[in-house]
């Protein structure tokens with residue numbers, strides 16, 4: 448049965464889109480209250496990494512909730528929190544890493560921006576306050592995170608409320624075949640234009656996430672960006688909210704390019720979708736310098752460092768490690784890429800197939816030769832998404848990649864537990880949905 452506003456008392460982002468009532472979920476499957484089965488091909492916006500219905504996570508959360516569901520981080524710590532941070536310290540590549548836990552991607556981005564500012568202040572670089580970022584990016588819904596985001600459609604109603612953030616281009620090889628050197632040079636130009644002494648940090652997604660749908664930069668891009676940040680004392684913030692914890696076939700996406708950021712943030716799948724959780728990781732030396740120079744990190748959050756969240760995060764991490772899900776993401780991702788290319792590489796309206804690990808994007812175009820996008824008002828990707836949904840496959844989508852308004856991308860990002868047969872089924876259903884909506 449389908450429910451939607453205005454029948455109920457809930458309102459949503461997409462106000463005219465009816466939605467079925469979820470009844471239960473297991474593994475990579477969702478079931479609505481009519482008994483219909485859906486393959487969770489994207490875990491919503493890339494959240495479900497260890498699958499639905501994991502008793503182990505539910506048990507860890509229940510146990511902690513029974514012991515002590517909530518304590519305020521200014522007064523107490525908790526066992527799962529300390530254990531979780533110690534486990535993360537083993538896998539986060541920053542030297543002697545320290546972790547600050549929050550509840551969403553937007554929150555960890557806000558926190559990272561403030562942390563960067565305070566690291567600079569603690570170093571005696573009082574004037575460094577500007578955060579540089581990129582167009583075609585998404586860093587969150589709150590005003591600070593939206594200001595560093597580069598999605599015109601999401602920013603437009605709030606432009607007067609957003610603080611001024613300089614944006615540089617994002618690698619987008621399909622439409623703008625620039626070299627890593629040319630793209631990285633834009634960062635150097637921006638730092639010099641705004642004054643080295645004023646720039647605190649550069650924030651970017653290692654892979655473009657929802658905005659461009661799994662685009663990757665040229666191989667020399669990230670090492671060049673790292674070198675430029677080092678040259679000018681600018682902190683590099685890697686936003687791995689979407690791609691962290693194995694999504695692209697490495698534990699952290701920047702590992703593909705052997706690059707270590709100064710600050711790393713992640714969220715979405717951190718607690719497998721069982722708890723809203725994310726964290727900021729910083730270098731021990733930088734956190735220590737704040738402690739010695741400023742006394743405290745000037746930030747807060749009622750639900751920061753949540754004990755039940757930490758229990759969920761730790762149980763999720765154990766599953767990722769025990770079941771070798773990062774490796775599975777790499778192996779199944781390779782298969783998914785090959786299958787997508789075999790099924791759709793010659794389709795007249797699939798312009799580009801891109802991705803790595805279990806994160807794949809297909810850019811839909813009106814004309815492959817000219818790469819002309821469909822006009823937004825035709826809602827092509829929504830038609831594909833809805834057709835796939837009807838057929839029992841949940842996919843993710845985004846609009847605006849080509850020019851800020853037009854440009855359709857449909858994405859797959861299933862739980863990292865998928866096997867080959869499931870990958871085949873997903874690709875088959877998506878290809879069929881595309882053919883039915885866009886023709887052969």
Ligand SMILES: Cc1ncc(COP(=O)(O)O)c(C=O)c1O
Nearest residue numbers: 551552553585586587656688689
């Ligand atoms: C790269 C990136 N950063 C930040 C966010 C914001 O996360 P949240 O929606 O959890 O606030 C998102 C969400 O899509 C994201 O993809």
